[in-house]
Amino acid sequence: MGEAGRGNDGGTICVLLSFPFIFSPCLGCQASTPEYAFTVVASITVYGAAWLLLHLQGSPHMGSTQDVYDQLGVQDVPVFRNLSLLVVGIGAVFSLLFHLGTREGRRRQAEEPDERSPLLAPATARPLLLWKHWLREPAFYQVGLLYMSTRLIVNLSQTYMAMYLTYSLNLPKKFIATIPLVMYLSGFLSSFLLKPVNKCIGRNMTYFVGLLVILAFAAWVALADELGVAVYVVAVLLGTGCATILVTSLAMTADLIGPHTHSGAFVYGAMSFSDKVANGLAVMAIQSLHPCS
Incomplete structure (x- = not known):
């Protein structure tokens, strides 16, 4: 018990020292x-x-x-x-x-106020939006539901892709490395097109196009008896569609926060918590409906 307790304390200390850096920029990094x-x-x-x-x-x-x-x-x-x-x-x-x-570069010291500095904030300053104020905003729940649904599509497709390749398609095990790689590369390359596409058709239509690509992947997989070499094509469709809806949903979240960055951590934390709970419940439901033999 003593050894286990000391190991647990060590793990707790490691998490406490490392976890805050997940939400911080790298030390010494600049905006560029x-x-x-x-x-x-x-x-x-x-x-x-x-x-x-x-x-x-x-x-x-x-x-x-x-x-x-x-x-x-x-x-x-x-x-x-x-x-x-x-x-x-x-x-x-x-x-x-x-x-x-x-x-690490030295941080610039804040400028000291002098006789020319205003004593009061300008009248055009935006009102302070605290975390509890977000709970009264309908857009907070709309974007949260959209982000949660997006994460369900992306995470569940990645979770069960290896099982689908090995057990449903009976493909060699090397495909559990090559197919996710194709998905990742296609999603990465398609992300370069999102900015001009967003300017042309807007975020909502961009998200809808990504959903159409994922629906094309789902229909192809559901209706085809055998995929063969076409498995790479459907991997490109899934990677492109997932990257499109994920990046667009993150952009919508940033648009929702806007200038209220002081309470943005609550928005991102709430949406991340909702998507983790939803993914856990979805996996439990899938495993109960289709248990592994």
């Missing part, structure tokens, strides 16, 4: 510092490493046992163990390089 590019590189690295490990794990086996090693099973436990160790190791190395090689 690109953050999204290396997120893409990291995700591609994970999918690429998964494909390589699965490919190497199955390559030595030939003959009648090839089909066995093409399917996901208990023999792949070392593969995912090595993948997790590889990802954590690479992350630790680059985190160490970041902390050792990044210099």
Whole structure:
């Protein structure tokens, strides 16, 4: 009990020290510092490493046992163990390089008021919108429902994609790495088109177009008996549609907050909480209706 208690205390301390940095910009970063590019590189690295490990794990086996090693099973436990160790190791190395090689700039001190500084705020200042005021805004619930629904589509499709590929389509296990990679790349590339599309047709129509793409994916998957090579095409449709509705819903959330950034954390926290609860309930419902054999 004593060892377990000390381990629990250590974990609590680690969470307390690290969790606040999730919602903070990186130390030493400025407004012009690109953050999204290396997120893409990291995700591609994970999918690429998964494909390589699965490919190497199955390559030595030939003959009648090839089909066995093409399917996901208990023999792949070392593969995912090595993948997790590889990802954590690479992350630790680059985190160490970041902390050792990044210099923190000095923060500018706030200007001291002088005799020319106004004593009162200007009359055109916007009213302060506190967290409890959001509960009386209908748009808060509308955007929250939209964001929650978006997260349901994106998260559930990613959660059950591996099961669909291996158990429904009976595809080799390497597809659980290549198909998510195709989805991610297609979503990343389509995100560059969202800004001009938003200017042309607006956010609402952009979101509707993303939904149409996802409906095309769902109809194709539901009606087709076998996909074959077309599995890559439907992966592109799903990745493009999910990226479109996710980015657009985040933009709508930012539009909702607008200038009231002091209470924006409550808005993002409330929507994140609702989508986590909804996803948990959805997974429980799916597992109860279609339990794994």
